[in-house]
Amino acid sequence: MLPAERRDFLLARLRDEGKIVAKDIAWELGIAEDNIRRDLRDLAAAGLLQRVYGGALPMAPAAADYATRIDVAPESKRRVAAAAAGLIRQGSTVLLDGGTTALAVVEALPADLEATIVTHSVTVAAALVTHPSVEVLVLGGRLFKHSAVTSGAATAEAARGVHADVFLLGVTGVHRQAGLTTGDSDEAAMKRTLASRAAETYVMASAEKIGVASPYVVLPLAEVSGVITDVAEDVPDLAGLSVPIIRTP
Structure with a gap:
């Protein structure tokens, strides 16, 4: 099998099974495992998969920049957002x-909601300007333009002064083995800091985030209160998650 044919085979196996185990593929094809690992490196460099220890997982489409993500699964995101907004109680403090x-x-919040929302997102803060009764606290710091959020030491220090009831967490990948992941190490660290400041953390996971992975781990699935998603119950990637699933309406 030529190298190009082998890489096509690997991508097809990834689509069919949702993962690649390098040693198993090497045994199946009767070639050295180093050849498979080299193929996986090349495919990862081309943005076609996410390498993990021992093999590979599907690449998260949600890892694209902010402007590109706006057009990814908008209806799924609206359903997930509506369910997430329903977790916000009157008088609560929300990250x-x-x-x-x-x-x-923000678009799904009731007009009569009275709550405090703390955010490190400049777009979220701007959208909340017109809400009549939500107090807004913006965590300052270095602007990470890829995701339009602040991060770094100043943002983390500001977050340590917050005691929130709930954190609504966004990630780019939700996978039963890789856990909750995102595409930038500093952003992953910031999300961990925010999660540590809330009594409960819920993951907002629209359809394109289930069963895929990005390079940097945010949290293990066991450390969140639930995953909010609109993915069908019989989807294998969802059934394997060892965490409560909150269904969208």
């Missing part, structure tokens, strides 16, 4: 992550 699903949460 709201950045991203396009978080922005959809």
Whole structure:
């Protein structure tokens, strides 16, 4: 099998099974495992999969930049956002992550909601300007333009002064083995800091985020209160998650 044919085979196996185990493929094809690992490196460099220890997982489409993500699964995000907004109680303090699903949460908030929303997202903060009764606290710091959020030491220090009831977390990948992942190490660290400041953390996971992975782990699935999604119950990638699933209406 030529190298190009082998890579096509690997991508087809990834689509069919949702993962690649390098040693199993090497045994199946009767070639050295190093050849498979080299193929996986090349495919990962081309943005076609996410390498993990021992093999590969599907690449998360949600890892694209903010402008590109706006057009990814908008209806799914609106359904997830509506369910997430329903978790916000009157008088509560909420940490709201950045991203396009978080922005959809703002659109789903009831007009009579009285709450405090703390965010490191400049787009979320701007969208909340017109809400009549939500107090807004913006965490300052270095602007990470890829996701339109602040991050770094100043943002983390500001977050340590917050005690929130709930954190609505956005990630780019939700996978039963890789956990909750995102595409930038500093952003992953910021999300962990925010999660540590809330009594409960819920993951907002529209359809394109289930069963895929990005390079940097945010949290293990066991450390969140639930995953909010509109993915059908019989989807294998969802059935394997060891965390409560909150269904959209």
